Amino acid sequence: MEDKIMQLLSNKIVSSPLFKIMVVDKDMNLIWCNKAHADMFPGEELVGRKCYETLGDTKVHKGCPTCVALGTGKQVRGLYDFGETNSQIVTIPFGEGLVAKIMMDVPKNADGRLELFE
Numbered sequence: 001m002e003d004k005i006m007q008l009l010s011n012k013i014v015s016s017p018l019f020k021i022m023v024v025d026k027d028m029n030l031i032w033c034n035k036a037h038a039d040m041f042p043g044e045e046l047v048g049r050k051c052y053e054t055l056g057d058t059k060v061h062k063g064c065p066t067c068v069a070l071g072t073g074k075q076v077r078g079l080y081d082f083g084e085t086n087s088q089i090v091t092i093p094f095g096e097g098l099v100a101k102i103m104m105d106v107p108k109n110a111d112g113r114l115e116l117f118e
Contacts, residue, residue, distance in 0.1 A: 026097030
């Protein structure tokens with residue numbers, strides 16, 4: 001039963017529109033992303049691009065959670081300001097120079113109202 005729950009949970013998280021997920025290698029190249037992340041860039045090929053380019057930057061920013069996870073081998077969590085929205089970012093090192101980066105938008109004016117998603 002536990003294996004089935006883990007599989008269902010994994011599938012739901014990866015396919016959720018709430019979680020923008022990418023896997024990045026040690027050179028900051030995006031090697032995989034889920035549909036929620038890809039949907040932020042309709043018609044663009046993301047695989048092979050630098051992680052920071054997909055977030056609108058031209059270089060790695062100071063305190064990059066992916067770099068910290070790669071350097072320490074530890075999971076990292078932070079809240080980042082992207083202008084119109086904030087994003088909660090969690091990075092999870094897989095080893096072998098790979099890191100999963102999971103982003104969830106956080107409204108600037110959180111008021112406790114619930115939003116429903118398919």
